[in-house]
Amino acid sequence: MNQLNKLPTRERILHMLKMSGSLSAKEITSELQITEMAVRRHLSTMERDGLIESKLIRQTMGRPTSVYGLTELAEGLFPKNYHTLTLDLLGELENEVGEETIRLLFEKRRDKLKLQYESSMEGIPFAEKVKKLAQIQNENGYMTEFEQNDDGNYVLKEHNCPISQIANRYNQACDCELSLFKSLLNTEVKRTECLAQDGERCIYIISNRE
Incomplete structure (x- = not known):
């Protein structure tokens, strides 16, 4: 079993953003295999806590999409030597x-x-x-x-x-x-x-x- 799967959802999202860079709620939902509503609830809480920040990415077609990335505060949670x-x-x-x-x-x-x-x-x-x-x-x-x-x-x-x-x-x-x-x-x-x-x-x- 992937060690990442053993982590709480909040930590899994942080690790995903660290490994993959900015992701949309839809991409995170697809990876975690939980409801988009649950993902957005976690994202809202993490954004409030200053761990992630969102920005709008314009698409060639359709409406702009919000993507989420780590803040400097969140980066400090990962080991550094x-x-x-x-x-x-x-x-x-x-x-x-x-x-x-x-x-x-x-x-x-x-x-x-x-x-x-x-x-x-x-x-x-x-x-x-x-x-x-x-x-x-x-x-x-x-x-x-x-x-x-x-x-x-x-x-x-x-x-x-x-x-x-x-x-x-x-x-x-x-x-x-x-x-x-x-x-x-x-x-x-x-x-x-x-x-x-x-x-x-x-x-x-x-x-x-x-």
């Missing part, structure tokens, strides 16, 4: 020019991120700055939440690290993230737990300046 290539390249670079160059690369990335985000931090209360930082990290895939302690300081927790495989090998990535937080918030920030050092999450204690 970018980190392996990155680690290989960093390893080669380290062997050629030394560890100091690796540190400089991470620092340049930190400086680039600072330039990218610092304007959004200007002129807002400190609490809003912490909220904005959490939002930025969430958008970058860190699954971030924050809260304010009784002492007035903030605790920011990252439950995921999109670059964990790299950070596990190169702690400079973690050091630069901490430095970035300090720079954007202009306050003392301490990391008390780190995913790259066998922690369950990354935890930052942010001193309240107000």
